[in-house]
Amino acid sequence: MRKLQHISIYDFALSNGQTKSIDLTYQIFGQALHTAPIVLINHALTGNSNVTGINGWWNDVVGDQNIIDTQKYTILCFNIPGNGFDSKEENLIDNYKDFTVNDIAKIFEIGLYTLNIDSIHTVIGTSLGGGITWHLAVNNPNLFDNIVVVASHWKADDWLIGNVFIQDNILNNSNRPIEDARMHAMTFYRTATSFNHKFNNLKEANYYAIENWLQYHGNTLKNRFQLSSYKLMNHLLKTIEVAKTEEEFISKASKISGQIHLITINTDGLFLSDHNWDTYIQLKPKKENISISEIKSIHGHDAFLIEFEQLSKILKPIFQYSNLNKEALTKYKQAAS
Template sequence: MRKLQHISVHNFALSNGETTSLGLTYQVFGQALHTAPIVLINHALTGNSNVTGINGWWNDVVGNQNIIDTQKYTILCFNIPGNGFDNKEENLINNYKDFTANDIAKIFEIGLYTLNIDTIHTVIGASLGGGITWHLAVNNPNLFENIVVVASHWKADDWLIANTFIQDNILNNSNRPMEDARTHAMTFYRTATSFNKKFEGQKEAHFYAVENWLQYHGNALKNRFQLSSYKLMNHLLKTIEVAKSHEEFTNKASKIAGHIHLVTINTDGLFLADNNWETYIQLKPKKENLSISEIKSIHGHDAFLIEFEQLSKILKPIFQLSTLKRIGLTKYKQTAS
């Protein structure tokens, strides 16, 4: 695993007016910073900065000769503060309701400033990471050449808020908070069709296979994730709110200079596909460089972690060689020499 690096953030003003100091950790993969076009990846709820390599959670997308090629790009990923990836208890966040997705975006902005990054080839985020990506793009309309939002939306809808509310109740009231919250979450990360096709009513010993599978995922998360981290990440989902209305959002998003690529999933039960199509229809008249693609899958929200072939085909035009030439890969090589 690439070395985890640290940035100290002092006296950061949260959206609620409180001030805090915290640590921001990150990893860099592929080419060294400032020697190649930069791809910023924003991780999902239980994800982290380890996007590729040993235990990399997006190895099928990021890596040597993959669609986001580590031979051609610098890949940067920040950890959402409080996600526990640095294994330092003092960096966990217990006052999780004080933070918003926009706060996290602004903390990432401090990280970019600290690293002297003023232009980024592509920012890409899925699920919670996609919401943070929207906030970053609206806050910095001239920073990104490409903005890729996968299985996410610019505003938490009532359905998403309802699910985060149930999750928060489980996390604060259950005797097995991590296991119970995770098993509940798996039922809306996937679909009924996905479950039925995978298990077909099979039994293993005295339990249904689906019960064992859910228990496995609950135990696995408990063993690798902190309770305070889960509470924070779940809470951040419902705070995604680039704008309060479609009109306000359209005005803000139309000012983004880069090409916005929406990637939705037809069976997503968390961030509904209809919301992304409505965004596309309303924004397209005011923003020509806007596109939308849809992953077809029985697997629901988790399809962005399963349907790698479809996702790679969607991303290919963004990361093909001609794009590198257009932004000046030669310039980066000369700077590094």
């Protein structure tokens, strides 16, 4: 695993006016910083900065000669503060309801500034990371050449907020909070069709296969995730809100200079596909350089972790190295020499 690096941020002002010192951790993969085009990846709820390599959660997309090629790009991924990936108990966050996704975006912005990054080829985020991506793009409309939002949206809807509320109650009231919350979450990360196709009422000893599978996922997360981290990450989902109204969103998003790529999933039960299509239809008249693609899958929200062939086909044109302009390539080659 690539070395986990740290940026100390003192007295960061949260949206609610409180201040908090933050230890922002990150990993860099591929080419050295400032020697190649940069790809910023924003991870999902139980994800982390380890996007590729040993235990990399996105090895099928990021790596040597993969779609996001570590031979051609610098890949940067910050950990959402409090996700516990640094294994330091003192960096966990108990006052999780004080934080918003926009706070996380601003913390990442400080990280980029500290690393002297003023231009990014692509920012890409999945699920919760997609919400962070929207906030970053609106806050920094000229920073990114490409903005890729996968299985997410610019605003949490009532369905998502309701599920976050149920998860929060499980996490605060269950005797097995992580296991039970994770099992519940898996039912809306997938679909009924996906479950029925996978398990077909199969029984193993005295349990249905679906029950064993849910228990496995609950126990696996319990062994690698802190309760406070789960509470924070879950809470952040409902704070995704680039704008209060669609009109305000259109006004903000239309000012983004980079190409926006929306990638939705037709069966997503967490971030509904219809919302992304509505966003595309509403924003297109104001912003020509926006596109939308849809992954077709029975697997629901988790399809972005399953349907790699479809996802890679969608991402390929964005990460074709030949698409970089000559001026950018010359700059990176000079920096590397």
